[in-house]
Structure formats: structure tokens, C-alpha cells
Amino acid sequence: MSELLLSLRGVHKSYGATHALCAVDLDLHCGQVLALVGENGAGKSTLVKLLTGVVPMDAGSIRLQGVAQQFANAHAAQAAGILAVHQETVMFEELSVAENIFMGRHLLRGSFVDWPAMNAQAQAALTDIGARFGARTLVKDLSLAERHLVEIARALSQKARVVILDEPTAALSQTEIRDFYGIVRKLRAQGAGVIFISHKFDEIFALADRYLVLRDGAVVGSGAMAEASEQELLRLMAGRAIDQIYPQIHSTPGEPVLRVRQLSHPTQFQNLNFELRRGEILGFYGLIGAGRSQAMLAIMGLNPQASGQVQVLGQKLDTRRPGAAIAAGIAYVPEERQRQGGILDFSVQANISLAGLARFATGPWLSARKESALCRRMVERLRIKIESPRMPLSGLSGGNQQKVVIAKWLGLEPKIVILDEPTKGIDVGAKQAVYQLIAEMVGQGLAVILVSSELSEVMHLAHRVIVMRRGLQVAEFAQQQIDAEAIVAAASGLVGSPADRQVAA
Template identity: 80%
Template sequence: MTRSDVLLSLRGLHKSYGATRALRGVDLELRAGEVLALVGENGAGKSTLVKILTGVEPLEQGCISLQGAAQQFANAQDARAAGILAVHQETVMFQELSVAENIFAGRHPMRGPIVDWSAMHARARSALADVGARFASTTLVKDLGLAEQHLVEIARALSQKALVVILDEPTAALSQAEIRDFYGIVRRLRAQGVGVIFITHKFDEIFALADRYLVLRDGAAVGSGAMADTTEQELLRLMAGRAVEQIYPQIDGAPGERVLSVRSLSHPTEFRDLQFDLRRGEILGFYGLIGSGRSEAMRAIMGLNPRATGDFRVLGKRFDARRPGAAIAAKIAYVPEERQRQGGILSFSVQANISLADLARCANGPWLSALKESALCRRMVERLRIRTPSPHTPLAGLSGGNQQKVVLAKWLALDPRVLILDEPTKGIDVGAKQAVYALIAEMVQQGLAVILVSSELPEVMHLAHRVIVMRRGRQVAEFARAGMQAEAIVAAASGLGPRQGGAAGAV
């Protein structure tokens, strides 16, 4: 790469948070019209690098050059003005405003003292056409799906003539069809000469889209090169600092007595007539395409969907699933798909999040005991090997994988009988996934009953004793571990195959 080819150059970037060194002398180069995959385990320094590039965090040491000119960003507005924009996994938009208003938020075209609405919508339509969007500029953002909201953010970046677009886990919550559309958007950005930094934990996406890669580990750059010259195993070795031979743990043992019984679980619009049993020491997988009703059914069991009806029993004793308190009293725990919005409180400390579900255990009479809360936090941090600078660090300051562990710790502190995990490894890297899988295996061996909802087919096939497949709110097939075949499970989920599967047969 010659110097004239380089669009963005980072040299010797350092950043520390107290005693924690988040970045240690990182170098990075990006060409115009190139997709660079930035990979690494959670906590490797990717998020810190993005925050510095987008002006959210100040640069401690090192230099940033854009088109050969040195840059110093005092805030996010400076970074945007220079042409660096980020599209994050969690979209931040004005839900009640139109697409055009979101694209031009804070920089509306004006005609004298008033907004030039005609010009704004015309320019918004042009930006939407550039990303292949099929919705109108007048559409309210709240009426768009997650994939369409990502399109709006990318259109906003293009409307600002972005030189560099950072895509941070943009496909974590997208369906396969939406992901294919997203591939086309990235290729369109590349064709327009935009430099793209692509952050993802999905290796199929890296090899499908990226031209080069940069691997971070413990805040340092440990490997880079052309995608054509590397392999998945080599990237895993660089990320982990060791060969990753086995991602999924061996889960032995036969399920025991029936713990949870669900009969005639129905909802007027989301699912109908679901029924299943869950046994001690068993992992029951739920698989289906987005919109199949899996997550909605899990929320109903937890008492978060009061319009749902059915018969719910734990160890033969019925409980009222219209109230979350009844589910918690029955020793059912629920780790939701959206850990940042529903699983934890980002501004609260790690300690406060862990004690949140069981404040009574941490109380002395009517008062919260700091000693009891601290002891609970210390025990769960050690048990789940949560990496945090301090128990008092805000949850927002942890990596995605460690945030997920904190949400798990909050519920495990209750000593539940049933644990419902909805997309437990969404948006976390392979190393963090291994840690979560190992934790699940440990819990199951101790007799916990687990429901695993996942969009990742290898995950449910390797971990679950049985897999229930849902489609359009109905339970269409069940597969036992001995008879699981990926093609049959996908066919059942998509409605393309017979309603049968493996040793367990049809439901």
C-alpha cells in the first residue's frame, strides 16, 4: 500500500482507563473503496478504537490522519464533520420522526428561517436510493424494522459525504434475507469509494465482505493482512492467543425429573397451542426464523405477556404466568435477547445490576446492606469470571460478553430451577461464546433446566438435548439430539419440508 492509497491512518494509538490499558500502540490503515474487518474478542479494544475515531473519547497518545491531514476530534461533531460516521448494532434514532427528519437531524436544509421540507425530502430520497431502500422518506422510523433502520443510518452517513463508515455488529439482529440485502449495501459503499471498517463476530460475513483484516488482542494489534491469505482458524488463533480446537462443550448425562410443564400456551396474535415439558439437567432448544414467535412465547412464560393464556406448572405446582413475580417465585429466570435494553441497566454499577433481582437477600430489615450486596457481587464475579475493573464500574463500561455475564449473574444469584436464555450469545465474540457455553454446561450438570432460544443453528444443534421448531407462531416439529439434521430443521422452520424430525418425530 503506497502512502497515496491511504484514506485513514492511525499511528501508535494509546488509551487507558485508570490502570486498564484499553489500547496499546495500535496502527491501522484503510484505503478508499476498501472493507477492513476489525476483529477481536470482547475487551480486545475494538469499542475503544471506535470511540476515539468517532470523537466520543479523546485520544491519549498517537495520531489520526484522514486523506493525509492530521486530525484531532474534540467531540463527535468534529468526527462527523471530518467524514467519519458509525452505524452501531443498537440503532439510536428518533422513533416518532420521519426517515427524512432522522437523516438530516441537526442539519436540516433551511430556506431563510424555516426548514426547506421539499429540499430535505428530495435529498433524503436520493440518499435512500443510494442504499437501495424501498420505503418513503416520509415513513416514521417507528414503523420500520431493525434492518430498515440500519439503512436509514447508512443513508444518513452517505448524505453527509462520509469518507469512512464504521459498521459495528450491524447484522446481529437481522434475518438471513436482511443480511443478504446488507451485503449489497456494503458492496455499494465500497463501489462509491467509501472506506468501511467492519466489526463483526461472524466469520462468514468477514470472508464474504472484507478485503483485509486487523486483529486486536488485549488492546494491541496482533495480526493483519489480506483475507485471501488467511483462514478462520488462523484468525481464531490470533484472537485468542491460542488454537481454538473446540467451541462447544461436551454436555453429558441424561435429563431427570420433569421441572416445567407448559400446556396450551396461546396468544391472540403471536402464537397458538404450544406445549412442552422441560426436565432437570436438560437443554431444550427453540429454533425458528425471525417472527416465528419464539421470544414472545418465552416472555409469556415469564409473565411479561398478560394476554397469553395456558397452564404452567413447576414441579407439578401451577403458577400464574400473568405476573413476573409469580414466575420468579416459581424459580424461573429469564435472560432476554436485548441485554442492554431489557437485561440490565447500563448506568447502574455491576454490583447494583447483580443484586437487582434479589434485593431481599441483600437487605438488613428495610435497608440495603452494602456488605451483603458486595459479598454477592464478589461471589458472582468470581463464579462467572466477569472481567470488570471494579464492582462499581457502570455496566455500560463492560464489553458485550461481560455485560451478558452480569445479566446471567443477576438471575443465577436467585438459584433458579429453570433458566430461559433468549439469544444468549448475540453480538459476542467466539471467546465470550465459549465462556457462556461452558457456563451453560456447568449449570446443566448441576441440575438446572435450560431453555435455549437461538437463531444460530449450530448452537442449538450442539448444545440442546431436544430442539422444538416454531413457524408463524406454531410448534411444527421436534428433533431429538440423535436424529438432528440441519437441513430438516431449516426445512421445518421455513415450511419447505415435511412436519417431522429425528427420533422424536412430529409435534
Template identity: 80%
Template sequence: MTDVLLSLQGIHKRYGATYALRGVDLELRAGEVLALVGENGAGKSTLVKLLTGVVPVDEGTITLNGVAHTFANAQASQAAGILAVHQETVMFEELSVAENIYVGRHLMRGPFIDWSAMNTQAQAVLEQIGARFNAITLVKDLSLAERHLVEIARALSQKASVVILDEPTAALSQAEIRDFYGIVRKLRTQGVGVIFITHKFDEIFAVADRYVVLRDGTTVGSGAIADASEQELIKLMAGRAIDQIYPQINSQPGEVVMTVQALSHPTEFHNIGFELRRGEILGFYGLVGSGRSEAMLAIMGLNPAAHGSFVVNGQKLNARRPGDAIAAGIAYVPEERQRQGGILDFSVEHNISLAGLSRFARGIWLSKLRESALCQRMIERLRIKTHSPDTLLSGLSGGNQQKVVIAKWLGLDPRIVILDEPTKGIDVGAKQAVYQLIAEMVEQGLAVILVSSELPEVMHLAHRTIVMRRGVQVAEFARGSVPAEQIVSAASGLGTAPAAPPHNPTPAPNVRAVVLEKLAA
């Protein structure tokens, strides 16, 4: 691995007076996996936009295969051999895999599309990366992991020499992640240069050959993964050592604030039941497809086919819509902060006040003074980094966006907060801030349900952890009572009796359901 495939020298990018990138240097070799590491706001996304032709470089040189390039647009970048696979795949669900691979560049025979050649060539590329589905399969029938494979197949079909993988495993199960590692290694053996962007250190050390660390738009470190440690990378990223990511949880659970009994859904989960106490963190852990998030949506009145018994603060709750749950003092921070939690084109202030507009009402008008006071209080309480309350949510880093979404609900003074994957896609420094916030919530008497696919989170933070598998509640563990292996065993079903399927499932599984069932079996 001596041939330099891609070289960036002295890359600068400004937005007005703000520097997004300031003198970034980077080298990628053929057949190498390079981990691009940095906190949210460090400049990783801007660098990807420059490489893919979305925005132009202000200063500096991009050299690919020894030739200097200036990418006028995304098509120019793709033509040069650079392609990115993003965390959120954007595909045409009603079209086939082959059509998505060749979208915008269909193979033609005269004036007609050559469907046979396109399907054959797409199938060949899929087999090259070990995909287990057919080129004529509709994308809507694929799992998220399989959709990532389609994106990679698209890159290979264009003879891409550089593939950028931007947080590709954020929503994958552990089994899907292991399969994805194999795909990355296969790209390496085929001589493709891979830039791998992730916040998960186990992934960096599992697949990367070298690393480059960005901080505040500048390259602050690089080297071989074999010579690095997690603590060294964290110190480079944050500019400081983060010795204790998880805070001390000092609260002791008090009286019961919510009781859930016989919570069921025809296809997604069956007979879920638990008690939640004041000042308690209750973890929910399971593989993708275990029914955790679907059960939380039912509690919030967002899953109308579900039914069960809810008692909140001694009062029976009939949550048929979100307003019922909110009125009972329940707040819900969803997994997808950008699509479900916040509105990117709204300001920080308007996002924070959105859930409780009635509080600021004066007749038919809203009180700007009250709204601004709440926003400022939440910015200070959650230590949100923003230039002003009027800054658009899209202008904040991922970690600060997550804080804004949490602030929106804390502004309602809830008694129960449901956090669904609260640290998904944010860096270690932002994670530490979210963990500290959770600790403060329970110390102030709130009850927290923490839904997470990251086992260390629930093991360190939750007083108790409920494990789900295939829609069934299969185990419950107190903090520190069992090793990680036992929790994973319960979630996966390895070495245990299989969990019963959800009650009265529908008889028409799609490809995604079959894949998830095999992963959980």
C-alpha cells in the first residue's frame, strides 16, 4: 500500500467569516481503509462535500491518481471516480436494485434501455460484494444493510476508485455490522481506497489501516491504527482527555410513576409490561427489529394498532394520540432527530418552543418574550453551542441538534422522558454531554426510559435493563448483575430457547422481515 490514490493539500473552506476547513491535509492509498475521525463540527461533512463536488474548494489542491481536480459539481466528482455512501440512503423504493444502481445512466441499445444487460451487469457487481439478493428485487423489500450494499454496488459499477462511507452502520444490527466489515475488507482487496467516517471506536480498530483526525477544521493528527489507542484518538479529537465518559448515576429509584401492562401489537410486539420509578433510568436493549422503538411509539399514542394498559402517576392513561401522553407528563425524543425530532429549516428558538406553543399564547398571538426566555433558559441549561437563538437547526453540529430536540421536551417540564437512541451519530464529546444530561434529569426526579442498541450505554447508565427479542420481553437485568455476554445472548437468542413470535403475526413477510428474523434467531 504505497501508491497514493488521493491527496488533499492545504484545503480551506469558508462560509462568510467562518472557517469550516483550515489547511486540511490528507492522503489515501489504493487498497487502504482510512478512518476520518473528529467530533461533530470538526469539518468531516464539509470535507465530504468538497470531495463529492457539492461545494467548491476555496484554497488548496485535490489530487486523484496524480491529476489535480476541481470538481464543478457532483457529476464531475463521480466521473473522476469518487462516490459517497451516506448514513441515510436515498433511493427509489418502487424501482429494482438494478434500476437504482444505474439510475441516470441506463445502459442503452440504440434508443431503448437494454434491460437484460443492465440486470446482468448489476447482478455481477452484487455477487462481487457478496450480496444475497437479486438485481431485480425491489428496493422497498430490502433491509437498511442491504440498501447500503446497493449504494456500494453503484460505486463499483461506476469503477469508483475512492468510496466514502459516512456513518454507514449507525442503524445496523450487530450481525449486519459484522457483514458490513466483510464488505469493507473486500473493497480493500479490490484496490479501492475507502474513507471510513464513524464515531464508533470499535469499528475504527476493526477495519481501518490508518487514521486522520480533524478538530475545528484542521488536521491535528494522523498515523497507523496499529500504533494508536482509543484514548489517544479521543484526546486528539477533543483536545483533551476524556477519562470518564459515563457519569456517576447518584439517583435512587423512588415511587412508581408509570405502569405498563399487556402492551401488544398484532405484528410488532406482544405482552410488554414493566414499572418505571421516579429517578430511575430503565434501559431497553435489543437487536434491530426487536420491537423496542415500536413499543415506545405505542406508549406515546403513535401506534394506533397497539393496545395495553397504562397507569401514569396513579391515573389510567388512554393514549390514543400524542397529546394524551404529553398531557400526562410524558416526553419522547425520537431516534431520527433530523426527520422526526426537529425541523432543520427552523431556528433553534422555534424548535425549542415548538412542543409547547400554547404556553406562549396571548389570545391569538404568541408572546415573543416568553418564547425567548424559555429558549435562553434551555440553551444555558443544556449548554447548547449556537451563535444565537436565531441560528437554523441545520447550522448546528449533530450533538447540539440532539440537545435542541431534548430541550424542546424538557421545556414542557415532563415527569417521564423516553430517549430513543439519544447518541446515534454523535461524537464522543457530545455523547458525554448527553450522558451527563441524563444523569442530571434523574437526579432532579425525572424518570427516563433509555432505548439503545449500544450495550455499554445501558450497562453503565440504566438501573435496570429490559431485553427484547422478536417483539417479546425476554429478560431483565439489574445494573452490574451480569456480564455483557449474557445480555447479548438474551438479545440474540444464542444459547437460549427461541422467543415466542408476536401475537397473531401477519402472514406476508417481506425480505427485510426474513433477514431480521434470521439475525435474531
């Protein structure tokens, strides 16, 4: 057994009457990857905040290589060698990659910043992880996936002893995920301890040496990954056996409600043609960068350079105005719920009413009574777990935040709902709730476009699947034709795939 690197004993943390963590014990050894598993609200985020000095613990002990630690703030935790890479990146967009990597610890030559040394060291860290952009690049010019690589490069440049990876692959393509696996293995080979948080079991089993399961703030299971099974982890997480994640879809598609013809963009996608029917789930699958999200933004009137024709119930839609899409009955739940879907500092009630403020207006004033009534109705309908409608959106788990964003649009009683990566970064229990909600939508006659990078989602939920690759609509599969190998082949552009034959034609 390698040296014990990090040890927690009897760690407690409460927020009022809520016990976020209760008597948590954790061991992490040098050169080990520990999977921290649990549903949203299980205590994972609180544990990360304790380890990174964001919040203090109420009781217990934290030891790093046998030395007791008390982190007064995040800088103290970083100085001790603990660094976290979060799912939601918070960076200084107008500054360079190097400046972000060395933020708070700039290299100095005398009393001046040593720019050559700082850029050189940042570039070395980027090269080490195979990044295809330079240290002088402005962060605002990077994609979401590239920003995650900057965060990882920051951890490498600090030679952190404990690296916490919180849903780090949520925004990465398949190629980038494979590269990320190599980065984690490199950290392990260098003797670092890695705490790996992910809701994707294939990643957990591929990377982790051991696992620790939290439920309701307490440890309910731990052990070696080699001796674990997916079903056992699911049972520990949920406190019950989960036999069926995906619901039965009781819906027969009806008449077309949306027609898209020759939808194109100068650089993002070309010549998209499809129909969406009432009571249908139409899946869009493809690797990151395929153009799926950009096409959905065009339908919603949020991609002004796009051209083509979009009809809702036979009426032509002005694709230059989001208001026209909303008035026509289209709702759009974006991929980045915290940046695009909701306002974290606003209350749950304010977020739910945000898309339909005109409905609550009497002259220049908003009716608090009407807003409150809608909030109560949506919270009950979507089974959103909140302490109060007045609590900020930031205080909810990821799954409940997603429900609030969906509730915002369902309150408008739309005809068409576009869901872009609706289960990104949420646990299996929250995923089940979202899947059930989708089933209820189509059962009530709504039409749903489901954009997902999770193959199992589109295979189990969609009536039809459209595959995109490099901005092109390369294949379409009816429900009875859906085959995992064929879909992946089409999305990847493998030689001899149905996609290649269709493109060639």
C-alpha cells in the first residue's frame, strides 16, 4: 500500500438544521484515484468545499501526509497542495491563459511580473496535456472544453498533491475525454492523489482505484473498484435497487408541428432538413462540435447568421427574433443551465416566472400573487426540492436547478420543447426525474427535440435519431433501426459507415 496522503476522520458540517456531512471518514493514498460517488445533494459538493478551504468544518479532522490541517481560506488549501477543477469554470475572460493559470501567484522578477517565465511555464503545462492553443490566447476565445484544459493545466503547474476533478469531462468531446484519461493516469504516476467526481459510470470504472459513496451526507459504502458493480453503486447511491432508469414512452407521434428546410450557417452547419411531430421525441446525436446546439439556437432565433426556413404549424417563423419563436410556442432549455438557463442569484420563483413576465404584469407592476401561484404549480408538478420559493437558484442541487430551468418554459405552455443536454452533470436519480418529465411532456402532446451526447439517452427515449457530424446531417434512424454501433459510426465518420455512404451520395 502506498503512503497515506489525505485522511478525514469524523468530519461534520451543518447548515442550520440540515446535516450536509455527518461523521465522514475518507482515505486517499499517493498515486491513487478515488471515485466520490453520490446523488446530487448527497454531500459531495460540501466535502469539496471543506477540502478547498471555501467553508470550515464543524467537527472532525483533516490530515495531509499526517499533518493536521485547518484551511482558513482557499489560498491556504492551495498552498497546502489541494486544488479543484470544477465542472463550471469561472475564469477571467479578458485575460490570457497564462494569466489565468498563474492568477494569485504571478511570477515576479524583483517587483515586476516575469512575463517570459510565466508564459513559458504556462505553455509547458499546456503542452503536457496536449492543448492545441497557446499560453497567450485570451480565455474569451476558448471553447468550454478548452477552458477545462486550462483549469487542469493550472493544477499541473502548481504540482498539486491532491487534485479534485468535479465532473471534468461534462463538456469534453470523445477525443478530449480519451486525452483526459491520459492526464489522470499521468497525475497518478507522478504520485498525486486524485478525487474523481463523475456521474458517468464508464469513467469511474475506467479510472478509479477505489470508491466512496455518500448518501444524505454520510458514507454508505466504500471499496475497491475491481470488486464493485454498477448495480451495487446505484443501490448504495439511491438506497434502493434501480432496475429501470428509462421510463416507458406512452406516445404515438401525430401531425408535424415543426418543419425545418435548408437551415444553414456560414461556418457551423449546412442544409439541415427535418420534421418534428406532435407527441414525438426527436433525438439529435453527435460529437461535440457537430453543430447540434448551434442549429437549435438558430431555430430559437439566437443565431442571426443562420438562414433557411422554419415553420411552426404551417406558419413561417422569423428566425432572427427569439420573441417570435417564443410566441410560436417554442421553448429552449440550453446546455449551460448556470450561464444561459437561469440566474443563480435570483430566487427560484423569479427564475420560474422569468420567461413570461408579461403574463404577470398589471401596467408597470408585476403581480406577486400570480408569480407565486405559477411557482407553486411548477414546483409541485416537477417535484422540485426547495426550502422556499425565495431561496436563490444557486442553493439548489444541479438536478433541481435543471428542473427550475425547464419549469420556466413549461409555465408558458409551449408546443415544442428543445432540450440541449438536459442531464449534463446531474446524478442518476435526477436523470430519472428528467426522463420521467420528458415522458410526461410527450404524453401530453408536446413535441420534444432531445440533443444529447449520451448515446443511451437518445437510444432509449427517442422515436427517431438524427446524427450530425461536422455541421452535416449525416444519418437518420427510426426507432426500430436504432443501433449503437451504427450511430457511433455515423457520428465518428468511420469508413464504410452509413454516414459516409449517405455523404458520398
